[in-house]
Amino acid sequence: MLIGLLTAVAASICYGTGSVLQAVGSRRAARATPAAAGVTAHGGPNLASTAKAAMTWEFVLGTVLDFVGFGLGALAARMLPLFLSQTVISANLVITAVLSVRMLGIRLTRKEWASIAVVCTALVLLATAAGHEGGGNTPVSTHWWLLAVTALIIVGGTVAVRLLGARAAILAGLLSGLGFGALGVGVRILDGVDPFDPVRLLSDPALYAIVLAGAGGMYLHTVALQIGSVNGATAALVVGETVLPGAIGVLWLGDASRAGLAWLAVLGFVLAVAGAVAVAWFGKHGAAEPEREREPVAV
Numbered sequence: 001m002l003i004g005l006l007t008a009v010a011a012s013i014c015y016g017t018g019s020v021l022q023a024v025g026s027r028r029a030a031r032a033t034p035a036a037a038g039v040t041a042h043g044g045p046n047l048a049s050t051a052k053a054a055m056t057w058e059f060v061l062g063t064v065l066d067f068v069g070f071g072l073g074a075l076a077a078r079m080l081p082l083f084l085s086q087t088v089i090s091a092n093l094v095i096t097a098v099l100s101v102r103m104l105g106i107r108l109t110r111k112e113w114a115s116i117a118v119v120c121t122a123l124v125l126l127a128t129a130a131g132h133e134g135g136g137n138t139p140v141s142t143h144w145w146l147l148a149v150t151a152l153i154i155v156g157g158t159v160a161v162r163l164l165g166a167r168a169a170i171l172a173g174l175l176s177g178l179g180f181g182a183l184g185v186g187v188r189i190l191d192g193v194d195p196f197d198p199v200r201l202l203s204d205p206a207l208y209a210i211v212l213a214g215a216g217g218m219y220l221h222t223v224a225l226q227i228g229s230v231n232g233a234t235a236a237l238v239v240g241e242t243v244l245p246g247a248i249g250v251l252w253l254g255d256a257s258r259a260g261l262a263w264l265a266v267l268g269f270v271l272a273v274a275g276a277v278a279v280a281w282f283g284k285h286g287a288a289e290p291e292r293e294r295e296p297v298a299v
Contacts, residue, residue: 004079005127007072008088014069016095018062020103023225025059027104063218070183070214077187081256082249083242083265084130086184087272090177090238091123093279111282118275125268129261138189138252140205146189147209150182154216161223172224173233177240179217184245186210188253238276242269 069089076085094116100106108116157175161168186209192201201207224233246269249255257265 001080001130004076004085005088008076008080008085009091011069011072011076011089012092013095014065014072014092015089016092017099018065018069019092019096019221019225020099021058021062021065022222023100024103025056025062026222026226028056028058059222066218073184074187077184078193081130081132082184082188082253083246083255083269084126086181086242086245087126087269088123089184090242090272090276091119093235093238093276094119097279109282112279115275115278115282118271118278122268122271122275125264126272129257129265129268131256131258131261142252143189143191143204143206143209146182146186147205147212150179150186150209150213150216153178153182154212154220157216157220161220166227169224169227169233170236172220172227173236174240176217176220176224177237177242178244179213179220179240180237181241181243181245183210183213183217184241185248185253186213188249232279235276235279239273242276243273 069092073085073089076089079085080088097108097112097116101108153175157172157179160175161172164171186206190201190206190210191204192198221233221237224236246255
């Protein structure tokens with residue numbers, strides 16, 4: 001349990017630092033992109049501007065940290081209940097918010113600091129209440145369903161971004177979170193890992209759901225960072241990657257809390273999600289300064 005918690009915390013730090021670095025790179029690229037070249041007809045960033053953002057050194061370094069966080073998060077998902085591992089990893093919101101003060105010049109209000117404190121308190125409650133993680137033995141049909149739902153989330157999110165443009169910031173963050181949540185579920189149920197069997201591993205649809213969820217979730221999160229508040233987009237991601245995977249872990253994968261502490265686990269989970277939503281709500285002011293920065297791309 002302790003090793004799993006430390007692994008999840010390390011993943012959270014990597015993800016949080018990576019998000020801020022990616023936001024810095026995205027916005028620097030946005031300022032350097034001519035207005036007509038950087039947006040779709042609906043005001044959102046097109047693939048060319050997103051690719052340009054991905055070429056900045058800040059974004060590249062942030063992406064490297066994301067890959068490290070992915071590896072650590074995958075380990076944590078196999079060692080801890082999903083409602084704990086996903087919530088601890090999603091606490092990268094705290095790292096993102098704190099670093100955004102320094103690197104993006106965003107000032108956090110007392111309400112935002114209070115919301116961050118709620119998230120931290122909730123994580124302590126969850127860690128205290130968490131029991132054993134369930135198994136990953138599921139029918140192969142479940143793996144196919146995971147792949148289909150993941151494809152629907154990523155493809156649907158991409159289409160929505162192109163249709164809604166700048167209005168899709170929170171939606172893109174939420175769908176990227178659902179993608180990362182699907183990734184966590186896929187890691188838990190993946191066949192051919194223990195014991196290692198490459199043939200079984202490569203023939204498992206869950207493996208391709210993991211790849212699609214990781215790549216698609218990263219793309220949607222990048223778009224959300226380009227067109228919205230970094231704290232708001234990250235908070236929406238938190239909701240997406242915690243609520244559904246946590247419920248799946250409890251209802252279908254056998255995750256459980258310690259005896260007599262189910263109420264504490266539920267309380268911690270609700271507080272963690274509520275704190276993240278509060279940061280998104282109170283963090284709307286954080287989009288004011290970036291909007292002026294993004295004025296050249298007419299978002």
